[in-house]
Amino acid sequence: MTTQAPIPVVINGAAGKMGREVVKAVAAASDMALVGAVDRNPNLQGQDAGEVAGIEALEVPIVNDLQATLVMALQERQLPVMVDFTHPDSIYENVRAAIAYGVRPVVGTTGLSAEQIEDLADFADKASMGGAIVPNFSIGMVLLQQAAIRASQYFDHVEIIELHHNQKADAPSGTAIQTAQLLEEMGKSFNPPRVTETEKLPGARGTRTEEGIRIHSVRLPGLIAHQEVIFGAPGEIYTLRHDTSDRACYMPGVLLAIRKVIQLKSLIYGLEKLL
Known part of the structure; x- marks a missing residue:
């Protein structure tokens, strides 16, 4: 053998x-x-x-x-x-x-x-x-993304916040971009405008994808890799979050x-x- x-x-x-x-x-x-x-x-x-x-x-x-x-x-x-x-x-x-x-x-x-x-x-x-x-490569992040895809069927408003250590060179993170892409594959647009927004400081509202999803990047020492996907609707907020404490x-x-x-x-x- x-x-x-x-x-x-x-x-x-x-x-x-x-x-x-x-x-x-x-x-x-x-x-x-x-x-x-x-x-x-x-x-x-x-x-x-x-x-x-x-x-x-x-x-x-x-x-x-x-x-x-x-x-x-x-x-x-x-x-x-x-x-x-x-x-x-x-x-x-x-x-x-x-x-x-x-x-x-x-x-x-x-x-x-x-x-x-x-x-x-x-x-x-x-x-x-x-x-x-x-x-x-986190299994937990894959599960978060799958839950976000399911939630996107019922929520029209969503924003993504990704938080990483301050030695990360690119922003937004590849994970946040991929999460937004997965949601956009549902074939719908998000965050229909309610008012005409004005940014008093450029970038205050983060970046915006073609289908309207906002992505915000945070870079601080003490962080490793973290992501929130926040869905909103009248009277409720649904938050999905993934945190890492060890690579x-x-x-x-x-x-x-x-x-x-x-x-x-x-x-x-x-x-x-x-x-």
């Missing part, structure tokens, strides 16, 4: 807050093997990815050459996967590189535009490659995506498509 070889995993952004959690999760998963750790932090080059993450040494050094690491990963027997938690400025090129080299991307970095996602999906289709772009909450979703992505033939958007 032969056992299946573990899935080779490259982590891009391995020394970041999320990257370190992914290193620990992959190292603890019996069906995965960390084969590459990439990060741009010059102070950590050559250090062991496991030790940087706070666990035992994994004999995988942190390097700053993504393409060379992808090529190395292809030498493994199984289909390799790249998990990316980097920066909005580099994510598009990172995903294109992974697809070009035949490495399946699992993307947690937000900030991709709708046009970039469409372009990457076309590129993956031409390469017959599976991939996953996931704005939020470990995202790891079941990350591991699920790694296992599922090697079976995909196209690029998908959203964790709900893998559940």
Whole structure:
């Protein structure tokens, strides 16, 4: 009886807050093997990815050459996967590189535009490659979004507030944008105007989507990742809220995506498509 070889995993952004959690999760998963750790932090080059993450040494050094690491990963027997938690400025090129080299991307970095996602999906289709772009890996967030979709059938007024730590580079968050998109797929407009609004300070009412949903972004130290979806109607308010207190909450979703992505033939958007 032969056992299946573990899935080779490259982590891009391995020394970041999320990257370190992914290193620990992959190292603890019996069906995965960390084969590459990439990060741009010059102070950590050559250090062991496991030790940087706070666990035992994994004999995988942190390097700053993504393409060379992808090529190395292809030498493994199984289909390799790249998990990316980097920066909005580099994510598009990172995903294109992974697809070009035949490495399946699992993307947690937000900030991709709708046009970039469409372009990457076309590129993956031409390469017959599976991939996953996931704005939020939390199972709880998926459940919140499903509840919001149900509520949107009965409420015409809704606003979204997303709150993150002050080191998050993009706003609104990818999760808030995706939540609004899911509500707009119901085929209705929201927040019909009751008065002519005037913003005394630009941005006071947040951003507004094409279908009228307002999104507000808060950035403060002490926060991790939080979101409220607030529905209003005469005489009542219905609030859905999701809070994270530890980035470990995202790891079941990350591991699920790694296992599922090697079976995909196209690029998908959203964790709900893998559940």
